[in-house]
Amino acid sequence: MxxxxxxxxxxxxxxxxxxxxxxxxxxxxxxxxxxxxxxxxxxxxxxxxxxxxxxxxxxxxxxxxxxxxxxxxxxxxxxxxxxxxxxxxxxxxxxxxxxxxxxxxxxxxxxxxxxxxxxxxxxxxxxxxxxxxxxxxxxxxxxxxxxxxxxxxxxxxxxxxxxxKRSSITEAVALLNAARRSSRFAAPLAMQVLLRAGSATDIAEGRVPGVDALRDCRLEVQREVARCAKTPPRFAGNLALLLFSSEAQVHPLVAMRWVQRLPDHIVVAANTGYLPGRVNFVLRSREPVDLLALLRGLDLPPMGGSFAHGHSRATGGSLPPADFLRLMDALGFRGLSDRDLDRRGVAPG
Ligand SMILES: [Mn+2]
Structure with missing residues (x-):
């Protein structure tokens, strides 16, 4: 210090x-x-x-x-x-x-x-x-x-x-977090709002410019989570794969929802629409499973992109589609193809 x-x-x-x-x-x-x-x-x-x-x-x-x-x-x-x-x-x-x-x-x-x-x-x-x-x-x-x-x-x-003020803090956290999750990636706006505000209540009550746009981000993220969480899961043993496409960073939130629904499963939430040429995914589980060890223990060739960072209870990565298919195959999800990984942006599909 x-x-x-x-x-x-x-x-x-x-x-x-x-x-x-x-x-x-x-x-x-x-x-x-x-x-x-x-x-x-x-x-x-x-x-x-x-x-x-x-x-x-x-x-x-x-x-x-x-x-x-x-x-x-x-x-x-x-x-x-x-x-x-x-x-x-x-x-x-x-x-x-x-x-x-x-x-x-x-x-x-x-x-x-x-x-x-x-x-x-x-x-x-x-x-x-x-x-x-x-x-x-x-x-x-x-x-x-x-x-x-x-x-x-x-x-x-x-x-x-x-x-x-506890309620102001909770509200401000939700609004500011929605900024980076939105498809617009409005983190710079969230930073501006924080710089303008003199308190969490300034943000919660919309007393500084920019809060309206943060509220829009929150609505978009809520809508996208609801849409993508409707994806039917594919199963391989105790793994459940949710495969969807959204320009918003909703994959961690979708994984959290499905972990509640499937408490005995390891949930893989994979988003083919977040970044061009990438599949961004997270692994979550309610059981105390070492997810990092699971990924690192697979017999895989060197992968492009980043992969298996984070910690034992929350990990994931960002891989080119071909590498993501190899990973899914190694986890037991057979028969996925390029077409399953089409990037469809925010449009439902
Ligand atoms: Mn931190």
């Missing part, structure tokens, strides 16, 4: 790129970090990964590298042992399970420290000596509730949740 504070103090007068994950925990961490760097006299700019990208995505790294920056702060993005911007001083703040980190980066992680604090809480603690903390506490609450729930065992949460 002390070294991370020194890193931020050394950013004074410098141009700093702040790169948060696009979920609520990431975005609220991003706003806290921007405020802290501004009050330290740095010149921070937020940069969000695009639809289907993370910080290690080559296209995103290329865009980051194109702007001459003197420091990089990466928030809530998980960690891999791959370089980010070589030669640029980098701070990673995170809580995802990882033993490996980008070479040369300084890392502040809550992983391994029970109860594991989410990134916005960690960032709030990190930056509290550089900001007037009270008025920004709701941002720490927002990320905590989004990632860990309103009953998370974090000592600060009960009182802070009362101060921020």
């Amino acid at each position: 002390d070294q991370a504070r020194e890193f931020l103090e050394a950013c004074r007068d410098k141009h700093v790129l702040v790169v948060p994950h696009t979920d609520v925990d990431g975005l609220s961490s991003g706003v806290l970090m921007l405020r802290a760097l501004q009050s330290l006299g740095a010149r921070p700019t937020a940069r969000l990964p695009g639809k289907g990208e993370d910080v290690h995505h080559p296209g995103f790294l290329e865009r980051l590298g194109a702007s001459s920056t003197e420091a990089l702060v990466v928030l809530d993005m998980g960690s891999r042992a791959e370089p980010l911007l070589p030669g640029v001083p980098t701070l990673v703040v995170d809580h995802h399970a990882s033993e490996v980190f980008p070479p040369g980066a300084q890392v502040l992680t809550a992983y391994g420290h029970e109860p594991v604090a989410n990134t916005s809480l960690l960032t709030y603690t990190l930056t509290s000596s550089f900001i007037v903390p009270g008025p920004l506490e709701w941002l720490a609450v927002l990320g905590t509730v989004a990632d860990l729930g309103a009953d998370a065992p974090m000592p600060f949460l009960r009182d802070a949740l009362r101060r921020a």
Whole structure:
């Protein structure tokens, strides 16, 4: 923590790129970090990964590298042992399970420290000596509730949740989360709304511009989840495959619904419409099955795309259709063809 504070103090007068994950925990961490760097006299700019990208995505790294920056702060993005911007001083703040980190980066992680604090809480603690903390506490609450729930065992949460108004926090989390799930991928709008708001109630009650569009995103996502969850499952042993096409990021939500309906099954929810040339999928199960071990234990040739990241209870990937078919075959779903993976966008089919 002390070294991370020194890193931020050394950013004074410098141009700093702040790169948060696009979920609520990431975005609220991003706003806290921007405020802290501004009050330290740095010149921070937020940069969000695009639809289907993370910080290690080559296209995103290329865009980051194109702007001459003197420091990089990466928030809530998980960690891999791959370089980010070589030669640029980098701070990673995170809580995802990882033993490996980008070479040369300084890392502040809550992983391994029970109860594991989410990134916005960690960032709030990190930056509290550089900001007037009270008025920004709701941002720490927002990320905590989004990632860990309103009953998370974090000592600060009960009182802070009362101060921020529990119902406003829940509503704001739902609206902000819908942004990145929408087919428009409105995460930048969610970030703008967070920057304009002075409280969760500002967002919940639509007192700042942009909330109307977030409500549209939520309606779209609800509609798409309802449509895609009507897909009839295919079965292979204790696995159930839901195969559908939506430009919205509904596959995790569809999987959650089907896990309730099929509590004894491992549910694979696969979306052929999320990204061109890709099948994005998640695995979920109500039983304590190590899903990561299941995927990694298959005898598969090297796969294009990303695959089997995440953790034992929630994993998935993003694969070219041919590789996805190989994976399904290995899991026991025989006879699927290219045509089953047609991209049909949001149109029902
Ligand atoms: Mn998080």
